[in-house]
Amino acid sequence: MQVVVWNENRHEKTNPVVADIYPEGIHGAIANFLKEDEIEVTTATLDEAEHGLTEEVLKQTDVLVWWGHQAHDEVEDRIVERVHQRVLEGMGLVVLHSAHFSKIFKKLMGTTCDLKWREADDKERLWVVDPSHPITEGLGEYIELEKEEMYGEHFDIPAPDQLIFLSWFEGGEVFRSGATYQRGKGKIFYFRPGHETYPTYYNKEIQTVIKNGVKWVSPASTPTPTYGNVKALEQITEK
Amino acid sequence: MQVVVWNENRHEKTNPVVADIYPEGIHGAIANFLKEDEIEVTTATLDEAEHGLTEEVLKQTDVLVWWGHQAHDEVEDRIVERVHQRVLEGMGLVVLHSAHFSKIFKKLMGTTCDLKWREADDKERLWVVDPSHPITEGLGEYIELEKEEMYGEHFDIPAPDQLIFLSWFEGGEVFRSGATYQRGKGKIFYFRPGHETYPTYYNKEIQTVIKNGVKWVSPASTPTPTYGNVKALEQITEK
Amino acid sequence: MQVVVWNENRHEKTNPVVADIYPEGIHGAIANFLKEDEIEVTTATLDEAEHGLTEEVLKQTDVLVWWGHQAHDEVEDRIVERVHQRVLEGMGLVVLHSAHFSKIFKKLMGTTCDLKWREADDKERLWVVDPSHPITEGLGEYIELEKEEMYGEHFDIPAPDQLIFLSWFEGGEVFRSGATYQRGKGKIFYFRPGHETYPTYYNKEIQTVIKNGVKWVSPASTPTPTYGNVKALEQITEK
């Protein structure tokens, strides 16, 4: 399996707090723990040529992990189209935190993907609501994060195909924090936590979820549909 | 309730077969039977200014019915954006037949919406698979159409929120023919039949489904979510 | 529309706190506000003959509202069978609060319907997560209840067909508080609030939800499927 972790990588360059927490960038931190599972992992960032997502790279990518926040608009539409097509062809996509507002996620969802938010050190508790789902493997009944950015409902997404986590926030809100979707041959997993000013991606349980998510969205050799004008498989009576 | 029936209205101008079947246009035929239910119905077509879908018109529209086929690309993107926003605000949308490839449906679905097709006078039988759904009110167990264009799986759509009809085709294919989706505050109903060279929209059962669909997608005074930065509703402990 | 509000009606007889809050019983309180909508409402309780749910009564019932708690086991299996069959035939069912553990709900769900709970005056906030749904008509973004019993995840139910409310609880839990299901021709709405020691059913917003729920589950003249051995509709080739 070939995984690419994509990161905007801008906060890391301008905000010393973020740079301190993630000296190798958020992409670096995520790539590091994914490698523990003997998965082939590379990274790609916004400021690389073609944002690091050339045709060549994407063709060989089984799963793309996406983190973005302040520069969604700088992602070129042609690259978004390219990623979109690869998802429909079967490439898995893990969408993290503020990437709810990424062009690729909005395009796949068909909605605004808007939500409520607050940066106030809310405690967050993510409850497992589907304990049959492989993405919850190795977890307890909930994950607790001492401090995180709050995301609150209404989250303007289509009803998830599968709802896996629900978040409780100290300030009084709830959020559908873990959700899966199927689009074309591709599988998508949205997972909420991971604001840049908190060390969330070092949390072992969060890492477990992301590892499980990568595994769950990874493609299999499923049938490739054909489209367009087709001959009848059975005799049609003249009328 | 204010309904607008939108039609591309091109086949009617260029193909005498279609003009013969639908002398008032497909939009006219649909508007006529909707009016039987004492619904306020107007029509709009591609070649009108702003395709007949001005800000003013859309603001007052509760339900938009959409038929298009050969000129999807001529629908201006800014009008598509306008319709999209209105759906998310709660305007109902009924998408008919070849409008599976309309810009607005593809934008709402996030997939290619591609399918198999054949113009060969297939018999079609639409089976009700959700007999609890109000859209099936007044129907029997299936609707039979002597001749229709075939649409076959795989239909590249997200898994429907509700699957209501499945079509059997004489030539050997099946199709998810009636499906609903929720996007933002809006409800969407896709219904398959209605190729321009057949008198499908004069079929009483097909009319019943479209009437029921219009009623089902119509908006109610449901809450309008607010988004963005919010204050905490509960005290947050300093950490 | 004919509605029957069913209540166990035991707490009211033995607990003066409950009797004080609901002098006409929980069923009386619910029936009273439903009548405001000019709906025909009667009540039925556990200690009546056949629990008040004779064949005759059920045959004429469009929607059954169910509240039970400490005496689920005293509901006779043959009456549960009768209600079950009527739901599959199209009778709507609104399941309230502790009726999550009723025989009829467990039979319809196929799971234990177990959950976490606590009687500790938790504040509850029910967030709307599907603002397109008619059950949310007339509401704001959330409903706040100063004091309620807590119900927490994991709630052992099948993934809802539609998830409408999520509850936040002061003590740190979340809960899928409003959920719909389709079973046979019947529609089911589960709604969480309503512990017997709180005046929850006098809350106007809670009343709005229950009124909307009753309306939403009410039956329409949808097709009645036939089952069993059938003749072919098309010629089958001899093989």
Add this chain to the structure above:
Amino acid sequence: MQVVVWNENRHEKTNPVVADIYPEGIHGAIANFLKEDEIEVTTATLDEAEHGLTEEVLKQTDVLVWWGHQAHDEVEDRIVERVHQRVLEGMGLVVLHSAHFSKIFKKLMGTTCDLKWREADDKERLWVVDPSHPITEGLGEYIELEKEEMYGEHFDIPAPDQLIFLSWFEGGEVFRSGATYQRGKGKIFYFRPGHETYPTYYNKEIQTVIKNGVKWVSPASTPTPTYGNVKALEQITEK
């Protein structure tokens, strides 16, 4: 992984046609091809003590495959309860063909699970409608069976969590042929084909689906929820 293939094993004893096709029983045929995947497979049948499904056996079973037809009623309720509990605890369940009417499937679904049927050598074509699903791995766009029993809609089941196959039948019907459900920690896959008088379980593509299904429903170390009275995780304000 430990798989148990359960079969009623009655047709094999009384109908020479079936005995000819399945000399080792339907369970034997299924066990044989599952073993190709180096899975530990045993079998169990109705006429064994406790139907071969002792507490001991079930405790060690990861996936149970179920085939039954004429003797559903002879399966003891206490064994059904036992299987039900194991499914909720996480044991996977693959339900084949006429087992749609088994006690265990009906109990898990909460509906009659009734359908239309015909034994008339219909051709069946199973179309893949979810090409993202691992259960379709290794397949083409459809599976064709020259002769099978027909099952037709309406199939009285809850809306599937995931719909994977739709069948076309020569005689004019359609059917939701491959469907998944989650109940408690358990995953369930219903797959239609396999009437006892046809050699369906020797078909390589059908075998692929069942192998994939067994793999897909197999349990993982997901969290085991706790239920009942719980202490608050956060401070609750006195009111």
